[in-house]
Amino acid sequence: MEAKPVIKVAAVCGSLRKASFNRGLILSAIEICNESIRGMEVEFVDISGLPFINPDLENGSEFPEAVEEFRRKILEADCFLFASPEYNYSIPAPLKNALDWGSRPPNVWADKAAAIVSAAGGSGGSRVQFHLRQVGVFLNIHFINKPELYIFAHKPPKKFDSDGNLIHDETREYLKKILESLHSFAGRLGP
Ligand code: FMN
Secondary structure (H helix, E strand, O other): OOOOOOEEEEEEEOOOOOOOHHHHHHHHHHHHHHHHOOOEEEEEEOOOOOOOOOHHHOEOOEOOHHHHHHHHHHHHOOEEEEEOOOEOOEOOHHHHHHHHHHHOOOOOOOOEEEEEEEEEOOOOOHHHHHHHHHHHHHHOEEEOOOOOOEEEOOOOOOOEOOOOOEOOHHHHHHHHHHHHHHHHHHHHHOO
């Protein structure tokens, strides 16, 4: 019997902060996949080097080098994991910038599965998640609906250490369930 191909997840973080809790979620997702989800691997895709979106930087179908590399990683992925804080009730500018660069023709996000998790302040990130889903309609990203994970990052019990690493077992279990759901949905959606 032929082995099933590995599902590649490109993980994008909405925070550029060194000790970002959301990046901590991505690092945990990488560990969880390596340890306990067979057939799926997560790669962290850094968006901090992308220039601000500006079509003047495009030369026909060519993009600046950092954008080309980013778009290639998104194109090569089978599905996406977004981990993002909420900024002023919405999507942080670095993440929106990355979404916009990926959307330039040909749209590299199109027709793939995705999951969103958020560690944020008072809202747990519900509004960033809903705004991201709204943008995903035009980008043709297929988000899993359940389970949902909204982390109230600053409320006890402590979920992250001072470097942003996830240290809360219950949250890690939820994150694993999200990854399993993404795995199953991406598998059903096919290549
Ligand atoms: N938290 C919220 O829940 N809702 C907000 O609207 C919100 N706006 C913010 C705006 C800015 C510019 C910043 C810097 C933070 C805001 N926060 C808000 C708090 C962040 O979501 C919170 O600190 C989060 O943990 C940061 O994520 P990170 O640890 O991955 O950097």
